[in-house]
Amino acid sequence: MARVRTGVRAIGAVLAVVLGASLAGCSATGGKRAEDARRAAEAQGRAAVDTPRWTFAMVTHSGDGDTFWDIVQNGARQAAAKDNIDFLYAHSDEAQQQSQLVQTYIDQKVDGLIVTLAKPEAMKDVVARATRAGIPVITVNSGSAESKAYGALTHIGQDETVAGEAVGDELDRRGRKKALCVLHEQGNVGHEQRCSGAAKTFGGDLRNLYVDGTNMPDVRASIEAKLQTDPSIDAVVTLGAPFADAAVQAKRTAGSGAEIDTFDLNAKVAAGLRAGDLGFAVDQQPYLQGYEAVDLLWLYRYNADVLGGGRPVLTGPQIITGKDAAELQEYTERGTR
Amino acid sequence: MTATAPPAGGRTGPPDERLLHTSSWRKLLGRPELGSVVGAVAVFLFFSVVADTFLRASSMSTVLYAASTIGIMAVPVALLMIGGEFDLSAGVLVTSSALVSSMFSYQMTANVWVGALVSLLVTLAIGAFNGVMLVRTGLPSFIITLGTFLMLTGVNLGLTKLISGTVSTKTIADMEGFPAAKNVFASFTVGGVDVRTTVLWWIGLVAVATWILLRTRFGNWIFAVGGGAGAARAVGVPVARTKVLLYTGVAFCAWISGQHLLFSFDVVQSGEGVGNELIYIIAAVIGGCLITGGYGSAIGSAVGAFIFGMTGKGIVYAEWDPDWFKFFLGAMLLLATLLNAWVRRRAEATA
Numbered sequence: 001m002a003r004v005r006t007g008v009r010a011i012g013a014v015l016a017v018v019l020g021a022s023l024a025g026c027s028a029t030g031g032k033r034a035e036d037a038r039r040a041a042e043a044q045g046r047a048a049v050d051t052p053r054w055t056f057a058m059v060t061h062s063g064d065g066d067t068f069w070d071i072v073q074n075g076a077r078q079a080a081a082k083d084n085i086d087f088l089y090a091h092s093d094e095a096q097q098q099s100q101l102v103q104t105y106i107d108q109k110v111d112g113l114i115v116t117l118a119k120p121e122a123m124k125d126v127v128a129r130a131t132r133a134g135i136p137v138i139t140v141n142s143g144s145a146e147s148k149a150y151g152a153l154t155h156i157g158q159d160e161t162v163a164g165e166a167v168g169d170e171l172d173r174r175g176r177k178k179a180l181c182v183l184h185e186q187g188n189v190g191h192e193q194r195c196s197g198a199a200k201t202f203g204g205d206l207r208n209l210y211v212d213g214t215n216m217p218d219v220r221a222s223i224e225a226k227l228q229t230d231p232s233i234d235a236v237v238t239l240g241a242p243f244a245d246a247a248v249q250a251k252r253t254a255g256s257g258a259e260i261d262t263f264d265l266n267a268k269v270a271a272g273l274r275a276g277d278l279g280f281a282v283d284q285q286p287y288l289q290g291y292e293a294v295d296l297l298w299l300y301r302y303n304a305d306v307l308g309g310g311r312p313v314l315t316g317p318q319i320i321t322g323k324d325a326a327e328l329q330e331y332t333e334r335g336t337r
Numbered sequence: 338m339t340a341t342a343p344p345a346g347g348r349t350g351p352p353d354e355r356l357l358h359t360s361s362w363r364k365l366l367g368r369p370e371l372g373s374v375v376g377a378v379a380v381f382l383f384f385s386v387v388a389d390t391f392l393r394a395s396s397m398s399t400v401l402y403a404a405s406t407i408g409i410m411a412v413p414v415a416l417l418m419i420g421g422e423f424d425l426s427a428g429v430l431v432t433s434s435a436l437v438s439s440m441f442s443y444q445m446t447a448n449v450w451v452g453a454l455v456s457l458l459v460t461l462a463i464g465a466f467n468g469v470m471l472v473r474t475g476l477p478s479f480i481i482t483l484g485t486f487l488m489l490t491g492v493n494l495g496l497t498k499l500i501s502g503t504v505s506t507k508t509i510a511d512m513e514g515f516p517a518a519k520n521v522f523a524s525f526t527v528g529g530v531d532v533r534t535t536v537l538w539w540i541g542l543v544a545v546a547t548w549i550l551l552r553t554r555f556g557n558w559i560f561a562v563g564g565g566a567g568a569a570r571a572v573g574v575p576v577a578r579t580k581v582l583l584y585t586g587v588a589f590c591a592w593i594s595g596q597h598l599l600f601s602f603d604v605v606q607s608g609e610g611v612g613n614e615l616i617y618i619i620a621a622v623i624g625g626c627l628i629t630g631g632y633g634s635a636i637g638s639a640v641g642a643f644i645f646g647m648t649g650k651g652i653v654y655a656e657w658d659p660d661w662f663k664f665f666l667g668a669m670l671l672l673a674t675l676l677n678a679w680v681r682r683r684a685e686a687t688a
Contacts (some may be wrong), residue, residue: 064663090659094609095602100403104653107396121508122602185608192503210494 047084054111057088059101061118075290083298095122102126112297117143144312154308158284158316160190164197166317177204179235184213220246227254241266267332273325284316287336369625370637372677384651391654404646405535411620412542413587415638421563421630422478426485428613434460434595435605439506449514464588468581497607506605523601546635563630623673
């Protein structure tokens with residue numbers, strides 16, 4: 001008993017010291033305080049319309065804690081605030097779970113649905129059920145080929161094959177000969193399309209490397225091993241912004257001279273582009289995907305407007321290099337690019 | 338905890354009646370699923386209050402469906418845990434089963450039932466492999482099935498890519514036998530109502546498993562090998578055969594789940610199923626199965642799956658932030674297991 005009590009006392013003492021140190025050691029720059037100041041300076045997102053309060057729900061195939069989908073959500077929430085919309089969001093990376101989540105929103109009789117069709121066939125039935133129930137559906141990000149056939153109003157996103165082809169062209173322009181395409185999600189059709197699109201237009205040799213995206217150290221080690229075994233690789237293309245940094249670290253350790261390029265953006269990628277650690281990034285403007293999806297649903301409900309003339313509305317690809325990164329860095333830091 | 342004797346009743350009334358009352362009460366307390374039933378009622382009432390769309394018929398059908406997709410696998414996993422073993426390969430085995438079925442039908446241009454049958458044989462073989470490896474090597478099932486889990490994850494991707502050229506299978510919806518198989522494994526329409534067959538499969542499996550556990554010799558063997566393999570062997574229980582059969586049971590249900598995946602979604606993603614094995618185990622544990630074996634029930638696993646379904650979908654109906662879903666799940670698991678332990682201690686104290 002006495003030992004327990006001394007243990008508790010020791011923990012208390014440690015906590016007190018830590019607390020004291022953290023209070024004493026305030027930072028005059030950056031951190032939460034700077035962020036709050038920035039937020040306060042920005043305009044408050046008040047509803048800009050006086051249409052009725054509708055409920056829109058978004059169901060994506062994102063896994064837990066995905067940076068890309070965080071940006072999509074930010075866009076959607078911003079548009080929802082302006083359009084006087086109650087915005088609901090759910091996600092699952094398992095097709096079965098994702099379709100069940102869409103079903104739960106149909107049960108709740110929401111006024112509009114936004115879904116991703118990363119696994120199109122799995123979502124077919126449930127999207128049909130939504131349209132039967134009179135709920136307008138907009139597809140985002142993935143499923144441009146199926147969107148119309150399944151009865152969605154329109155599709156907003158980037159054609160993955162086109163984006164891949166843009167990467168292949170850009171690699172050629174930069175005189176690359178042997179590239180590595182790093183796929184971080186087993187079973188993602190869009191990722192396969194990106195790499196095969198790049199392989200199609202790239203004049204050199206492009207190999208695929210599968211890594212476990214949920215395990216960053218493993219991603220780094222896999223790329224490292226690949227670069228060590230094949231020093232002739234002169235370009236590494238990662239399919240997600242968080243993996244670009246892992247590739248940069250792997251390149252340093254392996255002592256390789258490969259250029260690291262990536263799909264998608266985040267603050268770290270923008271900084272990397274500016275510093276010259278990264279060659280280029282291919283952005284599909286996720287903020288726009290979320291924002292436009294909500295806005296187009298609102299337009300449809302309010303005015304029966306449909307954008308795109310029956311074709312997908314494209315938000316990318318946009319090639320971003322060190323020159324553009326400077327102005328984008330501020331936006332990436334606040335989580336909208 | 339000190340054991341407190343049940344308070345002696347008043348002096349009025351015949352003593353037999355009082356005895357009878359105590360024993361039926363004790364019987365109820367001794368049921369493994371009691372704690373989870375209490376938990377299920379609590380979760381149900383909770384979401385009925387906080388989510389106004391939760392009690393609708395359509396919502397309940399969604400919840401039941403979600404529960405059944407877990408429950409079908411939780412039943413054999415519960416039996417296996419009563420038998421004192423784990424199966425970490427159960428989650429990806431479901432995906433494997435669907436992949437085999439789909440790709441065999443497509444590549445051979447065979448009737449989809451042929452593919453389903455081939456898939457059944459392959460899946461049962463994998464289950465038997467788990468069991469045979471376990472009894473032959475004497476290694477813990479945790480290690481054996483972890484190996485199988487990793488191998489299957491790789492095979493799922495590798496083979497699919499090799500055969501289909503992409504990471505998911507090709508559509509078989511336009512092939513012969515698909516509509517019939519869809520009726521059996523996914524859903525059929527009766528008088529304009531969509532009936533999801535997984536719920537029926539689930540109820541059927543729970544009933545059969547309960548009958549096996551409580552009314553057959555094999556059921557006694559399961560409890561015996563889980564309680565103590567050495568002692569069971571000493572009294573003549575065929576330990577090896579029992580364990581191999583339990584693993585093939587898991588495989589059989591994985592086949593049902595896999596066919597459901599295939600015939601309701603038509604195209605199978607090779608990377609799915611990872612992590613689900615833990616969800617099946619959680620459902621069984623919430624339902625009163627002991628990690629150490631020898632104790633649990635099939636009905637409990639169904640209640641566990643139902644709690645899982647209610648929580649997962651209830652959070653959506655309540656329009657909460659889904660970021661917290663896993664947190665609630667973990668907290669619920671702890672609470673349910675604590676409740677089970679407490680109820681069991683009470684039961685033993687009055688025994």
